Amino acid sequence: MTTRTALDGLVAALLADDGRSAWPAAVPRRLGDMLAAMPGSARTGMRLAAAAVDAYACTRTGRRLHALTPAAREDVLSAMGGRAALLPFLDAVKVPVLLAAATERMLHSPQPRHPAPREDPPLLCVPSERWPDRSTADAVVVGSGAGGAMAARTLARAGMRVLVLEEGRHWTTAEFARRPPLERFTELYRGGGATVALGNPPILLPVGRAVGGTTVVNSGTCYRTPARVLARWCDSFGVALAEPALFDARLDEVERTLQVAPQSTDVLGGNGRLALQGADRLGWHATPLRRNAPGCRGSCQCVVGCPSGAKQSVQLSVLPDACSAGARIVTRARVQRILVETDRPGEPRACGVAVQRPDGTVFEILAPLVVVAAGALHTPALLRRSGLGRHPRLGRNLAVHPAVSVAGRFPHPVSGSPAVLQSVGIEELHADGILLEATAPPPGMGSFVLPGVGRELRAELEGAEHLATLGAMIADQSPGRVLGRSHPLPYYNLTPDDGRRLLRALHAMAEVLFAAGAVEVLTGIPTAPRVRTMPQLADVLAEAPVRRLHLSAFHPTGTAAMGADPAAFPVDPYGSLRGVRGVTVADGSLLPSCPGVNPQITIMAAALSVAEEVLRRDGV
Structure with missing residues (x-):
């Protein structure tokens, strides 16, 4: 068994690749290029994960994952997903696969033509x-x-x-x-975007280079x-x-x-307009964000x-x-x-x-x-x-903005028109250190992870234009630290109070999405990925451990x-x-x-x- 073959089989299983579309077959190569830009620990972890899934397939069926039929591959992943302890493992594996998959799907689709970019002012580099x-x-x-x-x-x-x-x-x-x-993405971020603050739970902490x-x-956003x-x-x-x-x-x-000026409404995009609509129906204060992007064309690629x-x-x-x-x-x-x-x-x-x-x-x-x-x-x-x-105290007092995202599914397409990556701020809970922002990152590049495996995940990816995403960040009370001399090692433990505020933020974002007309909300919680009503969400959050959320963090300071x-x-x-x-x-x-x-x-x-x-x- 080669690692490459194990990785190919894992990608094919996750994306229900039945050979009918061209783009899924290109994902393993794209994924390999992305992993090459990441730290050795991330590459090793992903390859070991692929090998572990392949070994599970062998134990269950007597054959390696890549040699199974699409339906048999999905049965293997579904069996793994049926064990609650393995759900976080599967979701962690999905993150880089979705990054690669969304890119390949985009490249295999017709792309809008944009005007030529502005000429950069000269730098003495x-x-x-x-x-x-x-x-x-x-x-x-x-x-x-x-x-x-x-x-x-x-x-x-x-x-x-x-x-x-x-x-x-x-x-x-x-x-x-x-x-x-x-x-x-892989070149602009340190470690290909795989910087992680160790702790309970580990949190992705991307920084540019x-x-x-x-x-x-x-x-x-300014x-x-x-x-x-x-x-x-x-x-x-x-x-x-x-x-x-x-x-x-x-x-x-x-x-x-x-x-800096308020973002003009012509490129707020579907996400931003729905955020304003939902907040207005709740009587919450929301407004287009102030940004440093005069003449923004709504390419929605700020993070790359x-x-x-x-x-x-x-x-x-x-x-x-x-x-x-x-x-x-x-x-x-x-x-x-x-x-x-x-x-x-x-x-x-x-x-x-x-x-x-x-x-x-x-x-x-x-x-x-x-x-x-x-x-x-x-x-x-x-x-x-x-x-x-x-x-x-040097290296101590690390503050970040822990963040969580949810998505609402709407009966009509949300994306497709020019849009701003972060368009609208909802400040109803800001006095409590919770800031909600409408987000629309490039496919696969947000902190939100689509639910499911196999055909379910493939359907989610192909229907992503019906999703509107909101993100929340909190002003943390969980000071961490940065260790190390040659290479920094951030260490950060989320406090129970900050965890409760993240759950409160998730609840508030779902309120906005349902108020705007969402037919369901994707929670990002592996054990309960979908809810259709606020009472149903309340029941889910009452049982959800914060450490099962898909957390990331931004803006390290202090x-x-x-x-x-x-x-x-x-x-x-x-x-x-x-x-x-x-x-x-x-x-x-x-x-x-x-x-x-x-x-x-x-x-x-x-x-x-x-x-x-x-x-x-x-x-x-």
Whole structure:
């Protein structure tokens, strides 16, 4: 038995491949390409799972899965699915298969023709292979995402010689337009999108890796930092930069840069319109989301790079300004460590960075200022590798937005017209830390997993245009941590209170869908995947363990938090890392608690604040 044959058989069984359609036969190859981009542990796990199902088929029928008839293959999976303990296993296996299957089905269908994408503004990007072994700068910025881009622009505009280091590569809008979504997905996300926070339960935690960071692959939703959050940061944690009037001015600047505005209704799509309709019938507050996507064409591919160039991720909006002011971006550059010297007894100071190219060779950039903006998962690891991770709270205080999705089936098609990936926000429960958003990701790329196996799953996939999806995220109370030096290892346990809020969110989303006219709601709960009434859902939720939900999480923050108390916060209230001079943190790590909303413009405003503080402190 070969692993490839086992994987082929598993895909054929899950998708009820009877040879009558061309696209299912192409899924194993697509799946193999996707697994190749993932960490070794994910590849091994998927292949072992396929081998285990194949072994079960042999035990039950005496034949391998790929050698069985379509009906016999389905009988094998149905027998497995009849055992409650195996349902989570089967659903976990379905996730990558659905990603590959939805892509192949899309490619085998007629595709709408879109206008040519906008031309990108120029960037001064140099691959690390062409960068010299020794160079100098006034400031090095590690990371080109929301925080790093804003810090780089601010420092460069003040006349500093700025180098931005990015581990990923530069993607153009034209590349996004011509490559299938799944191919972009596996390259734009770290580990092919398979980053997982270990814990109870393990939670998928996808983060981007490209020039522009996660802003390239987020939804474009731009919530301002809630006033109650700023008040807490300022009053409870002593973060003077979070003083509401001051921070609001920074948010205004970020919104101008990103051209943030309410999403126009012409591309809300069926999901968004149904969310507004359902919320209105319930008397709940809902509105089109504010987004950084002027002229959005509704391609609904934000999470794999906007193919029209409408979404103003920072490689289109902030980094071009930084480069116009003289900054340069070195791509495919992994920072090994921050270089430190001691010019006075007991007072270490940063003097640059050591950086690794893809071929393993190392170059150095000497600079008196290092701005760390590698993200909440990678910033603690970099500081530890550099010998700067001694503060006991570094890597702790990890906050994320745990998320869950449901889908409603409607008698009429929902998708098919231009649509925004995240279109409408429902804030009825926001005071309790629950935010509902209408979502319409590319097929197979959402956190929602279609129910069933075999013919049932195939029918769900082929009837997906009748589904409207809602997603909910909660402001967590379950602080996790990031371990590791070479590679970060996030660890996160969901608290019972957060679990109850996720169930409450699921209940609320079903209310909206039924109010909008859904004939059934797909719950995402393996043991009870469908309900037709709210009382039926209430019974299901009363028995449903939260850890059986399909959970994902987004927006990691807080792992190098800023605050006034030196014992509680690794970073001072102005963004400087304690214990060393010349190191400033300017990413989501800074945020002292969960912001409760999509955090991009909060992170950018914080980075702007700390970069301006550097200029003020150094008299630039």
